[in-house]
Amino acid sequence: MTRLFGTDGVRGKANEVLTAPLAMRLGAAAAEVLTRENRSSKRNPTAIVGRDPRVSGEMLAAALAAGMASRGVDVLRVGVIPTPGVAFLTDDYGANMGVMISASHNPMPDNGIKFFSAGGRKLPDSVEDEIEAAMQTLSEGGPTGHGVGRVIEEAPDAQDRYLAHLREAVSADLKGLKVVVDCANGAASEIAPRAYRAAGAEVIAIHNRPNAFNINDHCGSTFMSEIQRAVLEHGADLGLSHDGDADRCLAVDAKGNIIDGDQIMAILAVGMKENNDLRQNTLVATVMSNLGLKLAMAEQGIKIVETQVGDRYVLEELNTSGFSLGGEQSGHVIIPEWGTTGDGILTGLSLMSRMKETGKSIAELASVMTVLPQVLINVPVADKRVIDDAPEVISGIADANAELGKTGRVLLRPSGTEELYRVMVEAADQEQARRIAGKLAAVVAAV
Numbered sequence: 001m002t003r004l005f006g007t008d009g010v011r012g013k014a015n016e017v018l019t020a021p022l023a024m025r026l027g028a029a030a031a032e033v034l035t036r037e038n039r040s041s042k043r044n045p046t047a048i049v050g051r052d053p054r055v056s057g058e059m060l061a062a063a064l065a066a067g068m069a070s071r072g073v074d075v076l077r078v079g080v081i082p083t084p085g086v087a088f089l090t091d092d093y094g095a096n097m098g099v100m101i102s103a104s105h106n107p108m109p110d111n112g113i114k115f116f117s118a119g120g121r122k123l124p125d126s127v128e129d130e131i132e133a134a135m136q137t138l139s140e141g142g143p144t145g146h147g148v149g150r151v152i153e154e155a156p157d158a159q160d161r162y163l164a165h166l167r168e169a170v171s172a173d174l175k176g177l178k179v180v181v182d183c184a185n186g187a188a189s190e191i192a193p194r195a196y197r198a199a200g201a202e203v204i205a206i207h208n209r210p211n212a213f214n215i216n217d218h219c220g221s222t223f224m225s226e227i228q229r230a231v232l233e234h235g236a237d238l239g240l241s242h243d244g245d246a247d248r249c250l251a252v253d254a255k256g257n258i259i260d261g262d263q264i265m266a267i268l269a270v271g272m273k274e275n276n277d278l279r280q281n282t283l284v285a286t287v288m289s290n291l292g293l294k295l296a297m298a299e300q301g302i303k304i305v306e307t308q309v310g311d312r313y314v315l316e317e318l319n320t321s322g323f324s325l326g327g328e329q330s331g332h333v334i335i336p337e338w339g340t341t342g343d344g345i346l347t348g349l350s351l352m353s354r355m356k357e358t359g360k361s362i363a364e365l366a367s368v369m370t371v372l373p374q375v376l377i378n379v380p381v382a383d384k385r386v387i388d389d390a391p392e393v394i395s396g397i398a399d400a401n402a403e404l405g406k407t408g409r410v411l412l413r414p415s416g417t418e419e420l421y422r423v424m425v426e427a428a429d430q431e432q433a434r435r436i437a438g439k440l441a442a443v444v445a446a447v
């Protein structure tokens with residue numbers, strides 16, 4: 001049986017794979033698992049529910065709330081807000097669990113459901129497995145009378161609480177910086193411009209008019225040409241581009257050059273080391289991070305600990321080992337002191353704070369790292385589970401590694417949310433990386 005949870009919650013095309021009945025049952029099962037140790041005769045457990053603006057979020061939020069309320073959980077709906085906002089509010093309101101409804105950077109027809117435990121923490125695989133098992137054994141009935149959960153439709157102070165948290169985390173005065181922010185017509189559309197303006201920056205917001213259907217539509221962190229164009233048009237100092245649920249941030253410099261997640265981590269790691277905030281002088285990154293990041297951090301006396309792909313695994317390593325900074329090339333950056341998950345707005349504020357602290361442009365700060373040529377090809381496959389063990393794939397990887405030697409590397413991995421296999425090749429030369437990646441992609445596609 002295929003596991004319901006992927007690398008970041010439950011995702012699928014809304015109303016086809018991720019249906020309202022499934023969401024209601026998932027909400028009920030999660031309520032039973034995540035609140036069973038917090039049951040009291042005096043008050044119901046509580047849950048926070050937020051979403052991004054896509055149209056199916058309204059339907060799924062209602063279904064999830066119904067499922068949780070049917071299991072005696074009071075539900076506070078906080079409306080459209082970034083994923084890290086839901087994580088923060090789960091802790092700030094003292095809730096027993098939180099739920100974010102979003103498919104992040106995926107197209108509008110998709111949607112997803114992410115759960116947080118008390119304190120706003122992502123769930124380990126073992127707890128997700130418990131929720132899946134509970135879905136199979138749910139009774140038809142639940143508590144009655146006073147035991148039925150309430151659904152509160154609006155939390156008027158939710159955004160203000162989250163904004164105050166961001167301001168506490170980064171208190172620098174950003175006056176004098178001009179920033180363009182691409183909100184992806186997503187969850188950041190209102191709150192990101194507010195956060196940057198509150199810190200003193202001059203803000204030009206683009207793609208900040210969600211209409212339930214235009215999220216991630218040729219905008220945001222997966223469509224960087226928009227922010228590049230806007231930065232040049234407005235003569236801004238930098239641009240910041242978020243994804244649909246604003247848990248990631250990519251940047252561009254004043255000339256429109258992209259600053260990816262690896263470069264952002266390098267900038268922040270160096271700054272934190274200088275300020276004695278980088279615990280154990282260690283940065284946590286995934287196996288997808290560019291080899292250039294490793295080389296740059298070695299020059300700065302900073303160690304790198306690698307995890308598998310997924311910000312949840314970065315977070316797990318941060319928490320287990322007590323490190324203070326980690327993230328992904330895609331722009332998920334986690335600062336555990338101020339968040340339990342990647343926070344794109346916090347990342348943007350931190351970058352601008354570093355610019356003000358040093359008096360340097362973001363291009364100057366990013367120059368600490370040289371990005372080595374890296375080619376990533378997403379290969380559609382019929383069944384991603386059979387790729388790893390295919391003899392022709394194993395042979396192709398061996399040939400590629402033999403050619404690259406110590407000057408590059410090869411990484412093949414399945415997508416956690418789609419029937420895709422990702423082929424990544426790094427090499428000293430762009431053409432060599434492209435040629436080897438294309439050859440491996442063809443091998444994968446033929447399996």
